[in-house]
Amino acid sequence: MSDFWVFGYGSLMWNPGFDHEDGKPALLRGAHRSLCVYSWVHRGTQEKPGLVFGLDRGGACRGMAYKVSSESRNKTIEYLRAREQVTMVYLESWRKITLQTGETVEALTYVVDRKHAQYAGALPLTDQLDIVLEAVGQSGRNPEYVLNTAAHLSELGIKDHNVSWLASRLNG
Template identity: 60%
Template sequence: MDEFWVFGYGSLMWNPGFDYAERSQGQLFGYRRALCVRSWVHRGTQEKPGLVLGLDRGGSCRGMAFKVTAGQEAATLAYLRERELVTHVYLERTLQVVLADGRKVRALAYVIDRGHTQYAGGLDALDAARVVSTAKGRSGPNDAYVFNTLAHMQEMGIRDQWLESVAAEVRRLAQPPA
């Protein structure tokens, strides 16, 4: 089998959950990171969905690429499918990623299915913040997910202005009225 790379743009960046032989920051073109997935389990419920990250079309996304340890390809793929395809809101795609050293690799990535009922694209930062500020699921409050994601991204030197705007709006909404 050729090299098997995985591209992470959310929690996979710091919590891949599989063995890897190499890791590098990378950039994916044609897709952007967005809070565009209605979370019915981990950060919300079907009655009151939260929002989690997906790759939506347009723009580019900086993230982390992982070269899977040789011999672990099948186990890694099974693990990722169990983790990412719970409600089939994501489409499994192999896309070109440009690594920090300039190499171009083909990497598995999970892209939002815009036709899925959980797709929540087109929200502005304030609308997304209104959802995030009140949703809670099995894995905890939705705002904790956003703040944790941003903290890890900042540690990695990855900026996402839109996600930072959502977090700022969540903080503003949490302030008591003057």
């Protein structure tokens, strides 16, 4: 076994929750960040779902890559599966990412399963806002999740028009 990378594009950017040796901004091509997953656990319930980010096909996504030591491999993957795969809405996938240094590495990613009942698709921003404003789950209020993600994108100098639009309305 060897060291490996994990790509974070939502809460994994600001709350990875696992030990890592290094963290670097990174780019994933072929998928984009989208508030396209109905959250039935962490930021909503099945009766009143929230919305969380997924990697949806097409485009590109800037986020954070975390290097995990080989000694922590099994523990980290077990943790990520328990966190990200509660309802199996994501497909665990190894994808090539480009680190800010220019190096290309393979990273563990969680890509939305478009066939899953929780896949919301590309909802209009106003609908996303309405859902986020009302939702609360085991991990807290849905607006906090979107605002934390927006703040960390800003810290990293990553521009995401949709996240910025939502954050400006959630803050106001």
